[in-house]
Amino acid sequence: MPRYPWTDGPEYITQCPIPPGSKFSQKIILSSEEGTLWWHAHSDWTRATVHGAIIVYPNNGAKYPFPKPNAEVPIILGEWWKSDVNAVLNEALVTGVDPNVSDSFLINGQPGDLHPCSNQEVLFFSIAKHKMIVVGIDGSYTKPLTRDYIIISPGQTFDVLLEANQCPDHYYMAARVYSIALVGNYDNTTTTAIVQYRGYYTPSSPPSLPYLPGYNDTNASVHFMGSLRSLWDAEHPCNVPLSMNTKLIYTISMNTFPCANNSCAGPNGTRFAASINNISFQSPRIDILKAYYYNINGVYGDKFPSIPQVVFDFTSEYPPLEYETPRNGTKVRMLEYNSTVEIVFQGTNLVAGTHHPMHLHGYSFYVVGWGLGNFDKNRDPLRYNLVDPPLQNTITVLKNGWTAIRFKASNPASINTFKNSSTHVKEKISRAIRNSKKIEGVVFRTREDQAVIPEKMWLITKMKLLQILVFLLFGGGIHCQASIHRHTFVVKEALYTRLCSTKNILTVNGRFPGPTIYAKKGEIITVDIYNRGKENVTIHWHGVKMPRYPWTDGPEYITQCPIQPGSKFSQKIILSSEEGTLWWHAHSDWTRATVHGAIIVYPKNGTKYPFPKPNVEVPIILGEWWKSDVNAVRDEGLATGADPNISDSFLINGQPGDLHPCSKSGTFKLTVDHGKTYLLRIINAALQEALFFSIAKHKMTVVGTDGSYTKPLTRDYIIISPGQTFDVILEANQRPNHYYMAARVYSVAPLGNYDNTTTTAIVQYKGYYTSSLPPSLPHLPGYNDTNATVHFTGRLRSLGDAEHPCNVPLSMSTKLIYIISMNTFPCADNSCTGPNGTQFSASINNISFQSPTIDILKAYYYNISGVYGDKFPSIPKMVYDFTSEYPPLEYQMSRKGTEVRVLEYNSTVEIVFQGTNLVAGTHHPMHLHGYDFYVVGWGFGNFDKKRDPLRYNLVDPPIQNTIFVPMNGWVAVRFKASNPGVWFMHCHLERHLTWGMDTVFIVKNGKHPEAQMLPPPSDMPPC
Incomplete structure (x- = not known):
């Protein structure tokens, strides 16, 4: 539309919308375009169904730069919702979450015969057993590129030659999604059409399906896109700007906006948003072109930044949380007429890193470079293709990557550039942002020498508000549940x-x-x-x-x-x-x-936290790191019979912390504002050790554990076993400085070695101050401070309010006593390196669990005999002084077996876990699948079934799914067996699980359908 933006079409950018019952005649001025383009609605999500092709042939007297094909066929890929598409949009805007996914993709308006009764993603497209030759993209010719598939972003077009050179038959053409984002929901379908040869033959039924890359095959994506080249011949020259006078760096990010009372359904009660250079574009009430032309003030500003206003590690795995909220604005960028412009689109990992198809109205541009990671302005331009880069109007910016484009600003106009969603219908997302009044965008204002319209015109850059991720379920049938x-x-x-x-x-x-x-x-x-x-x-x-x-x-x-x-x-x-x-x-x-x-x-929805909502929520995952391959460590331990090698460090969010060599730069940092509260969601993902955790000079208030709320408990530290989680409130109320958060081991085992390192992260306050070097270290209890552990765990209580009741079973129908022990097995010629030439093992009630070769659930459901026994003992067969300093040696060796315990539906169950001092007494974090339980009692020594239940807490015991059984002690738990199925129970110390400290409950079906197991899915993995 050279020098004529008036009929370009984007709502409130170059025009106000056409009201119902009205008319608008739009003049379309073609210039250098040649090939395939398209038209579509640019209001709300109406382009889901309001769209079509534009075919631009060569000028009279000119011809294609390839052999003229025998036939030409438009292939339009789209999406279909069973619901009204704008109702889907409006619901998402009200709730603040991702919109419902489409119900299918389409080829020329049809879902294809993989769907019964037979607009939002990047798609792979292929035709079974046929090569395709790409000869054009976005209305410009390319050098011929032969491929089995193409990758096509929302808004893009390709001209592809297909030679009908296969055996006469029916062949599917198919498209399915390319998506690499990690959050969200998405359409997982495949759309098909049929290429059918003329003639007399018996067609294959069903037709042959084509090869399509995996849904997240980035290599396939870049292998295709990185091979595109402009045609560059005498009739189609490649005039790449070489001397640049305007260089822009635009970060493109997912973001969130807060909602009143955290009432939205986005992350942490927020609303999804998106931005360019941290500005989320806000649509004006009249179109910007009109405002400029008639010199109407107050509609837009012209200070859109040339570079990001905040510089950080854009593609970091943990980008700073404070940059997740952008600012609203209707900002534009002025360009001088005929200026040469380079834009580097830099993806970020804020909220949800993904790819971004960016579209520029009014121009085509040369795609001179791309890469992964952060753009390096000194190094990366040296690798630009300035000879024959593809000429496009829509380009996909890779997840956590960058793309550089160049163009000459020779078209004065109000031009809309926006990020197409990662779904096939690009503008839907852009429109969602626009209608919610949260659009990220920038406008370039262009000065020109001689124009038929004002000497300053505008180019608008927009990006989607929401992100819809798509994935294909292929080969196992179509499963679509929006x-x-x-x-x-x-x-x-x-x-x-x-x-x-x-x-x-x-x-x-x-x-x-x-x-x-x-x-x-x-x-x-x-x-x-x-x-x-x-x-x-x-x-x-x-x-x-x-x-x-x-x-x-x-x-x-x-x-x-x-x-x-x-x-x-x-x-x-x-x-x-x-x-x-x-x-x-x-x-x-x-x-x-x-x-x-x-x-x-x-x-x-409609409920809230039972404590004041924190300002920020942060997962804190504690783990372990071995320099060696972790399964090789396991295998060596099993081969020798000894304790496996200890880890080389503990981790906080995947990093050892700066007390370890080569670790300072990666140390996790939590940036806090003074006076704000932070909900730390702490998980112990370590394999072998319970950990003390603390933050220097800060109290922590526990408000939840294992997915259930607790009465607030304020402490300087917590003790957290492998498998456990804690929700902890941190108030940033200390003098601005840097403070360590740290974790180290709790271990009381008299035998064996353990990782004695300390892992750290840093809590750093915002502001201007000179930080302490090194940061303050917190107080952590001693490695074997059992008093510190019970002082913490013994004070946990369920919240027990009206919304979170505490329904402890009082009348018990099934009482079980399970002794949990370390054991040994003999080795031939005492050849192992465990105690006295034996190998370590572990047991419950003196049975070391042995895994079968098919799963127990399948054997139970299909009544396959010989897989397991159902005689797991309710009490230990051998009774002795379990916690004696010198337990009987004859009980050290357990027996192997695959025994389960069958429970009646709705039975009330009490399990007393009794630790023993056999071989090496230690603590055991016991985890039960399929249930949580009330921790009604605990103590040291041998459980006394007459005395100890009198001290049970039956009022507000904590609800947990993983419980810490102390060394030479016991813990009593209660639950109602109301969840039919096969449920694993085991020690969450990985070596103890490997050695056999595990068993299985089978909970029988109840009488009514709602009390019975659901049937299996169709794609259960084979044995």
């Missing part, structure tokens, strides 16, 4: 450096710790697990009770067989009464050392 939040976990190896050395570790989505799952109480989440690693894996949702649905609970060979390399399993997570901090982790071998992350469960 009301269920969906996430994708790709289990794969990644290189990480800690403690001066680098190794491959198993991760989810390349992140360590892994992604956080956010949900509300009572919601359902689906996580698609893709195993791209080398070993089997399963994922467990620790603390989620999964009512009546043990199938996706996760423990290997208990409720499922493992997900094999190259395979996929969709795990449905059913939340019920949980509220607070939980977590997920691998449940195969020792892979959970690096495969773990947080689950944050917010109060359901």
